[in-house]
Amino acid sequence: MTSPPVVRFAPSPTGYLHVGGAHSALANWMFARRHGGRFLLRIEDTDTERNRPDLLDGVLDMLRWLGLDWDGEPVHQSDCVGDHRAAADALLASGDAYWCDCSPEQVQARAKERGGPPGYDGHCRDRGLAEGAGPLRFRVPPGTTAWTDLVRGEVSFDNATIEDFVLLRSNGTPMFLLANAVDDAAMGVTHVIRGEDHVNGTPKYLLILRALGRTEPTAFAHMPLLVNESRKKLSKRRDDVSVASYRDEGFLPEAMVNYLSLLGWGPPDGVEVRPIAEIVDLYDLADVNPSPAFFDRKKLLHVNGEWIRGLALDDFLARARPFLPGDDAAAALAALGPLVQERVRLLSEVADMVDFLWMDEPPVDDAAWDKVMVRGKAAPEMLDASTAELTALEGWTADGISAAVERAAITAGFTKPDGSPQMAKAPAPVRVATTGRSVGPPLWESLAALGRDRTLARLAAARVRLAG
Ligand code: GLU
Ligand code: ZN
Numbered sequence: 001m002t003s004p005p006v007v008r009f010a011p012s013p014t015g016y017l018h019v020g021g022a023h024s025a026l027a028n029w030m031f032a033r034r035h036g037g038r039f040l041l042r043i044e045d046t047d048t049e050r051n052r053p054d055l056l057d058g059v060l061d062m063l064r065w066l067g068l069d070w071d072g073e074p075v076h077q078s079d080c081v082g083d084h085r086a087a088a089d090a091l092l093a094s095g096d097a098y099w100c101d102c103s104p105e106q107v108q109a110r111a112k113e114r115g116g117p118p119g120y121d122g123h124c125r126d127r128g129l130a131e132g133a134g135p136l137r138f139r140v141p142p143g144t145t146a147w148t149d150l151v152r153g154e155v156s157f158d159n160a161t162i163e164d165f166v167l168l169r170s171n172g173t174p175m176f177l178l179a180n181a182v183d184d185a186a187m188g189v190t191h192v193i194r195g196e197d198h199v200n201g202t203p204k205y206l207l208i209l210r211a212l213g214r215t216e217p218t219a220f221a222h223m224p225l226l227v228n229e230s231r232k233k234l235s236k237r238r239d240d241v242s243v244a245s246y247r248d249e250g251f252l253p254e255a256m257v258n259y260l261s262l263l264g265w266g267p268p269d270g271v272e273v274r275p276i277a278e279i280v281d282l283y284d285l286a287d288v289n290p291s292p293a294f295f296d297r298k299k300l301l302h303v304n305g306e307w308i309r310g311l312a313l314d315d316f317l318a319r320a321r322p323f324l325p326g327d328d329a330a331a332a333l334a335a336l337g338p339l340v341q342e343r344v345r346l347l348s349e350v351a352d353m354v355d356f357l358w359m360d361e362p363p364v365d366d367a368a369w370d371k372v373m374v375r376g377k378a379a380p381e382m383l384d385a386s387t388a389e390l391t392a393l394e395g396w397t398a399d400g401i402s403a404a405v406e407r408a409a410i411t412a413g414f415t416k417p418d419g420s421p422q423m424a425k426a427p428a429p430v431r432v433a434t435t436g437r438s439v440g441p442p443l444w445e446s447l448a449a450l451g452r453d454r455t456l457a458r459l460a461a462a463r464v465r466l467a468g
Contacts, residue, residue: 005037005190005218009063009070010077010180013043014050016242017062019295020195020226020234023260027223027288028193029068030261030280040187041074046081046179062243065253067276080183084174087182087212088136088167096211097167100124101133119163136168138207145203150191150221150285157203165204181205185214193221193285221285224264227292234295250323250347251300255307259300263293273306305345316341320350332357335449339441353440357449362436362458372428372438373466378412379429380466385411386430387459396452398444405430405444433462 009025011017017025032039041063045051063070091097102123111118125139140163146156167178180201184192192202199222209216226234234241246256257276265288266272267279308316317330317337324330332354333340340353356362373379385408393404409415409426416422431443434455440446447455 003190005032005035006040006188007032007037007191007193008040008042008184008187008189009068010042010044010183010194011059012047012050013045013052013056013059014047015052015055015236016244017059018234018241019243019246019260020241021059022062022066022068022243022256023226023263024194024223025063025068026066026257026260027221027283027285029070030276030283031191031193031221031285032071033280034283037190038071039068040072040189041070042077042183042187043074044077044176044180046077046174047176048173058244062247065247066243066257067253068257075183075187077179077183080179080186081174083186084179084182085168085172087178087208088174091138091167091208091211092136094211096139097136098125098127098139098164099129099131099133100135100137100164101129103134120165122164125164134170135166137164138167138204138211140164140207145206147202147206148219150193150219151224151288152199152222152290155199155202155220159203159207162203162207167208177201177204178208181208182212182214184217185209185212188215190218191221192217192219193223196222196225196290198222221288222290223288224290225292226263226295228295231292231294233292239295240297246300248348250349251304252307252311252319252347255300255304258307259303262299262303263295264289264291273303301345308344308347309342311341313337313341320347323347324351324354326358328358329354332449336441336445339445343441352437356435356437356440356446361461362434364436365432365438368432368436368438372432373462376428377425378414380463381412382408382414382426382429383433383459383463383466385409387456387463390452390455390459393452396448398442398448401447402444429462430459434458 007028009028011021029039031037043056045053088097107120108118110121110123114121120137124137140159143159144156145159146154149155165177166175168174202220206216228234228239240246243256254275258273258279261276261279261283262272265283267282311319317334320333321330324333329351333350335357336354340350344350344353386405389404389408390401393400405427406421406423409421409423412426414422414426427443428438431440432438434450435446
């Protein structure tokens, strides 16, 4: 690359940052960082009906959270409307644009009569209408419009398939395509990296810049569509699409950008879970698969679990803190820290792992109670035997507790043919009685942290409840 590239992310603040938007933003950011270029931000806020200025902060916050730092101040498209109008005037002067007074109904009726595809037929091309009649349209020339797409290869459109599209609405406001192309040229954008939903707009974008005689981007990269497990485009109604909702669930930003980078791409050495700085060096848009990419929540959870396990303990505790109800819970987590860290895939799972430690009573999971205490084998016997062994136990360590519960298992009849304790199921009643749940951190360490008094009190309470 001769001069450093300039790329941009151009969100329309009409909603929250979508994972698809984050995917494109990340590709832009990585491209700029890899090639020593600039990553700019342009806020496409000219659609006054759909634009929600109050949502912009949320979008910027999510980019910051993901670590996608941009260069310079964001450009607001609404500040550039003068340029869009000037471009429209230039196109009008050169004969590349003309005014049209057809109503949508007329356009439709003529298309129906023609029997061809719907769309505008160029009716007003040579009528020489004056401004004020209706929208300004672009006069699409014959020929083909082609570009180099780093993801899709050479893409070309027959101009005959492109209608004379609208540049300015009847009220004089610029349409998206005009503003988008003119602003890119003004900002010196060299590589347009964006979602595949913009492929069909790209020939129009290029026709505008070519008619204006302005420098067009060197290349485009249209990133794959993100789809759900039914191969359908991710949708707000069906799927979790807001980046903020992933943050709120306890995904780490490192895991999020790591996973987003894997949508439509994989590292040559197959090592998928790794820091984004390494991915920046490996990521090549030419290797991105243009077909729709499955946004796989299970894989994202797996990547997140790996990232959680990789955190330094202090960092893990600090990041889990906002997901805990208070200082008691934080202290409880600190007591079992590494054991919990190994077992969660989401920071929001942490609270359930340690609540038994800070709550006065264990939180009773009814399904676990029914399965283990009511329908399970020998629960009363196991509780009684454990109570006896743990009462008599000297000291209170995880190892001592483990040995005591093994002896209790033999007393309660959980034995293998050779007489040794069968520990697959035996501890379950003890776990449910003391922690309320059938899964959690390792039991011996959990009871060691809980303390003898509370352990025995909970065993006794469960025994009463079981008898009642
Ligand atoms: N504002 C457009 C969008 O949100 C940006 C299109 C582009 O990146 O060129 O889809
Ligand atoms: Zn017309």
